Amino acid sequence: MAVLELRPAGLYCPAGDFYIDPWRPVDRAVLTHAHADHARRGHGHYLAQRDALGVLRTRLGPVAIDAVGYGEATVVGQARVSLHPAGHVLGSAQVRVEVGGEVWVVTGDYKLDPDPTCTPFEPVRAHVLITESTFGLPIYRWAPPVRLFAEIDEWWRGNAALGRPSIVYAYAFGKAQRILAGVDASIGPIVCHGAVELLNRCYRDAGVALPPTQVAGGPARNADRAALAQALVVAPPSAQSTPWLRRFPEAGDAFASGWMQVRGARRRRSVDRGFVMSDHADWPGLLRAIEASGASRVYATHGYAAALARYLCGRGLDARTFDTGEFDAQYGGEQEEPALPQDALAAAGPAAATAGLDGPSADA
Ligand SMILES: [Zn+2]
Numbered sequence: 037m038a039v040l041e042l043r044p045a046g047l048y049c050p051a052g053d054f055y056i057d058p059w060r061p062v063d064r065a066v067l068t069h070a071h072a073d074h075a076r077r078g079h080g081h082y083l084a085q086r087d088a089l090g091v092l093r094t095r096l097g098p099v100a101i102d103a104v105g106y107g108e109a110t111v112v113g114q115a116r117v118s119l120h121p122a123g124h125v126l127g128s129a130q131v132r133v134e135v136g137g138e139v140w141v142v143t144g145d146y147k148l149d150p151d152p153t154c155t156p157f158e159p160v161r162a163h164v165l166i167t168e169s170t171f172g173l174p175i176y177r178w179a180p181p182v183r184l185f186a187e188i189d190e191w192w193r194g195n196a197a198l199g200r201p202s203i204v205y206a207y208a209f210g211k212a213q214r215i216l217a218g219v220d221a222s223i224g225p226i227v228c229h230g231a232v233e234l235l236n237r238c239y240r241d242a243g244v245a246l247p248p249t250q251v252a253g254g255p256a257r258n259a260d261r262a263a264l265a266q267a268l269v270v271a272p273p274s275a276q277s278t279p280w281l282r283r284f285p286e287a288g289d290a291f292a293s294g295w296m297q298v299r300g301a302r303r304r305r306s307v308d309r310g311f312v313m314s315d316h317a318d319w320p321g322l323l324r325a326i327e328a329s330g331a332s333r334v335y336a337t338h339g340y341a342a343a344l345a346r347y348l349c350g351r352g353l354d355a356r357t358f359d360t361g362e363f364d365a366q367y368g369g370e371q372e373e374p375a376l377p378q379d380a381l382a383a384a385g386p387a388a389a390t391a392g393l394d395g396p397s398a399d400a
């Protein structure tokens with residue numbers, strides 16, 4: 037019997053009778069992280085990493101969640117389960133499952149690039165590795181973060197010199213906080229959309245240092261206008277072309293996403309600038325993580341799974357894809373934005389409640 041197998045509700049462990057990131061309601065769910073396409077409502081019991089708790093509580097409400105630290109082993113039925121840093125977002129984890137001496141590791145979403153807002157990725161040795169492959173093509177290669185943030189700072193400084201705000205669209209959970217932690221906060225004030233600020237709170241509660249932020253809600257007061265002209269504004273993509281933007285007239289705008297590496301992506305988003313920034317491993321990162329696992333069998337899932345599996349087979353590995361066809365048809369594949377409950381948004385302020393609900397999006 038395999039340690040993990042694909043069932044209609046998701047990835048299942050028969051020895052422990054639990055699922056990992058299931059997409060249909062199940063009794064027992066082990067979560068890799070709190071993004072919406074991994075952490076769904078409706079499960080009986082949840083197991084997740086401790087740092088993910090704040091975001092999960094915000095999204096799922098008062099459900100039964102067992103929170104564990106990285107590397108802490110739990111026995112579930114006949115399986116030994118532990119969570120290990122994935123470097124993707126706050127509280128993101130790879131799931132290590134050991135049954136009768138055989139070790140399978142599910143990476144969930146991960147990246148190897150340094151990111152001060154979450155615990156760095158740690159390779160975990162495995163017999164079988166199930167890896168994400170969102171950016172599993174050789175064209176995807178991320179620049180070092182210092183270069184990326186220097187680019188963002190330069191753009192922000194340039195706009196501020198012209199007396200116009202800089203709006204950067206980024207996913208509210210993960211990418212937005214990475215921008216906050218990475219930019220030079222001395223350039224000007226930082227203003228966040230309510231949906232972003234809601235997640236900022238979870239990060240600060242978990243002990244992650246972020247620069248001071250203001251929330252843009254209600255009509256901008258005249259006294260704030262001079263400061264707003266120097267501001268960096270961090271907003272979720274769903275805020276684009278909403279009335280919320282009227283408080284930042286003449287603003288320069290940009291989109292931060294791994295897809296910005298592809299020609300034409302910036303134009304399709306109709307923004308001035310595209311910053312190539314992803315929460316996922318690029319091609320060299322995927323290969324490095326797979327090699328470090330020591331796994332002889334690899335399953336690729338999400339994105340360019342077939343391309344990655346083909347490449348790995350050529351390198352002598354037993355590599356396959358997981359057929360997530362039903363999942364992709366139902367949920368549109370990779371969705372990176374948590375759908376926040378309306379009540380939580382209302383608590384975060386009027387800006388969040390009016391423009392904060394982010395629909396699922398095929399972005400990363
Ligand atoms: Zn994710």
Ligand SMILES: [Zn+2]
Pocket residue numbers: 071073074145370371372
């Ligand atoms: Zn994902």
